Amino acid sequence: MTWQVDVLTLFPEMFPGFLGYSLAGRALEDQRWSLKTHALREFGLGRHKAVDDTPFGGGAGMVIRADILDTALEATKPEDDRPIIYLSPKGRLLQQADVVRYASGQGAYFICGRYEGVDERIFQKHTIEEVSIGDYVLSGGEPAALILMDACVRLLPGVMGSDQSGVEESFSSGLLEYPHYTKPAQWDDYAVPEILLSGNHGAIASWRKEQAENATRQRRPDLWESYQGNRK
Ligand code: ADE
Secondary structure, eight states: OOEEEEEEESOGGGSSGGGGSHHHHHHHHTTSEEEEEEEGGGGOBTTTTBOEEOOTTOOSSOEEOHHHHHHHHHHHSOSSSOOEEEEEEEEEEOOHHHHHHHHTSSEEEEEOOOTTOBOTTHHHHSOOEEEESSSSOOSSHHHHHHHHHHHHHTTSTTTSSSHHHHHSSTTTSSSOOOOOOOSOSEETTEEOOGGGGSOOHHHHHHHHHHHHHHHHHHHOHHHHHHHHHHHO
């Protein structure tokens, strides 16, 4: 089944962007996922097709009008159970578990904002999940939507060469990844850890686990704490 993405945006030409390349690009060609953009501008008012206005109460920037967004949503929103996701730094911080949940569904409908955001009343009328991809502010939702899509598309069946590499990696285990090495075994003064050349698969697995645990404890105490919590 095709994982279906719709995007409501002022900049349809930003899509599929980098998702037209590599694994995601091939998967798009192979129709493992589909992408449809909807130009918010088409629902704008007047000669300039305006979609935004100044904020009540004053302040900098412009706000996307709820009535215009609503008309666009009503005309283009999915008729199936796909979630409607609004990308915003105010949203819930995206986790790999959310990505897994989205990827295992039918797809998603993304609303990309620009300017100062959208009139809050849109969230009163529609069921919209607000999602942030990190604690920093982008100039718009489009790059965030692309990143969320990328994280989902790589999990779709048949998209990654080896299915195992999607599973055995950072965050799905709750740990950061162990370090990787390839040829040459000796490069300048730097040798590959001896154990990886031993052929002892049990010992290699233990070494990797220990490396992953050490990296997580040192670099991400927050992940380490919840990893330990989950093991209890
Ligand atoms: N739009 C602007 N900044 C964002 C962020 N950090 N996450 C999601 N959408 C955004």
